[in-house]
Amino acid sequence: xxxxxxxxxxxxxxxxxxxxxxxxxxxxxxxxxxxxxxxxxxxxxxxxxxxxxxxxxxxxxxxxxxxxxxxxxxxxxxxxxxxxxxxxxxxxxxxxxxxxxxxxxxxxxxxxxxxxxxxxxxxxxxxxxxxxxxxxxxxxxxxxxxxxxxxxxxxxxxxxxxxxxxxxxxxxxxxxxxxxxxxxxxxxxxxxxxxxxxxxxxxxxxxxxxxxxxxxxxxxxxxxxxxxxxxxxxxxxxxxxxxxxxxxxxxxxxxxxxxxxxxxxxxxxxxxxxxxxxxx
Ligand SMILES: NC(=O)c1ccc[n+]([C@@H]2O[C@H](COP(=O)([O-])OP(=O)(O)OC[C@H]3O[C@@H](n4cnc5c(N)ncnc54)[C@H](OP(=O)(O)O)[C@@H]3O)[C@@H](O)[C@H]2O)c1
Numbered sequence: 702x703x704x705x706x707x708x709x710x711x712x713x714x715x716x717x718x719x720x721x722x723x724x725x726x727x728x729x730x731x732x733x734x735x736x737x738x739x740x741x742x743x744x745x746x747x748x749x750x751x752x753x754x755x756x757x758x759x760x761x762x763x764x765x766x767x768x769x770x771x772x773x774x775x776x777x778x779x780x781x782x783x784x785x786x787x788x789x790x791x792x793x794x795x796x797x798x799x800x801x802x803x804x805x806x807x808x809x810x811x812x813x814x815x816x817x818x819x820x821x822x823x824x825x826x827x828x829x830x831x832x833x834x835x836x837x838x839x840x841x842x843x844x845x846x847x848x849x850x851x852x853x854x855x856x857x858x859x860x861x862x863x864x865x866x867x868x869x870x871x872x873x874x875x876x877x878x879x880x881x882x883x884x885x886x887x888x889x890x891x892x893x894x895x896x897x898x899x900x901x902x903x904x905x906x907x908x909x910x911x912x913x914x915x916x917x918x919x920x921x922x923x924x925x926x927x928x929x930x931x932x933x934x935x936x937x938x939x940x941x942x943x944x945x946x947x948x949x950x951x952x953x954x955x956x957x958x959x960x961x962x963x964x965x966x967x968x969x970x971x972x973x974x975x976x977x978x979x980x981x
Contacts, residue, residue: 718795722895854957
């Protein structure tokens with residue numbers, strides 16, 4: 702057992718969006734390091750099966766909580782059903798967008814639900830779970846964001862805007878809580894091989910191409926939890942700035958838009974723009 706992990710961030714961690722992909726990899730890595738884990742997702746069968754797998758493999762306690770994070774009240778309910786345990790680490794992972802389309806081609810409610818899951822619920826989780834960590838003087842929070850956060854791009858309007866919100870929120874909380882014993886990491890991902898990513902590429906009949914391994918992502922993020930505010934997975938300079946550097950914003954937006962329309966299949970393809978050093 703990794704006693705450093707349990708004493709800094711134990712005894713329980715939560716993974717919001719923790720039944721497959723990057724979230725499942727986080728849960729495995731946290732359990733392997735001795736944390737008990739609360740998993741949150743919508744599909745009951747997938748969630749329960751994964752919870753059982755974690756218990757069997759790592760011998761830790763696992764709670765499976767079925768919630769839709771795009772619905773109002775979900776994070777309050779999560780706080781209520783975990784009020785009897787101490788949460789020392791919160792990973793807010795759920796956040797992908799399966800449909801990268803022009804802004805007006807999506808109905809308004811779909812945009813608003815994405816914003817609720819990727820912004821309102823992230824903020825509420827930081828408030829409800831970060832508050833007790835700050836009061837204890839101990840804890841950690843990982844907010845998973847995307848290369849789509851760096852700059853606006855066609856077909857990425859709402860997704861990129863929510864991911865920019867997540868990036869800035871994580872950085873600001875890092876600045877406030879770094880002297881209070883709580884580590885915050887804004888984790889920037891490029892294309893990563895998850896069921897969500899594969900569903901999108903399969904639907905378009907496009908090859909997956911190079912994609913990061915979720916296990917590598919989770920391991921590296923937990924190893925660098927205290928190296929915030931920002932960790933850019935796959936970058937030669939993971940603590941460095943935007944890959945667009947000093948490029949005029951107009952040029953950066955056009956570059957991001959070219960990247961997103963070259964592969965219309967997945968929002969996060971657009972994280973690769975000329976001059977980036979990310980994996981996608
Ligand atoms: N994969 C990539 O290429 C890529 C690239 C850049 C950034 N990212 C970021 O990495 C994170 C993880 O991405 P991912 O590809 O693993 O897919 P994801 O769809 O963001 O996450 C999948 C997990 O989240 C759960 N989930 C999704 N929506 C939920 C909701 N409304 N309420 C509760 N749980 C929900 C899923 O279970 P249920 O479906 O059962 O709810 C599953 O456990 C996201 O924040 C994404 O923006 C991913």
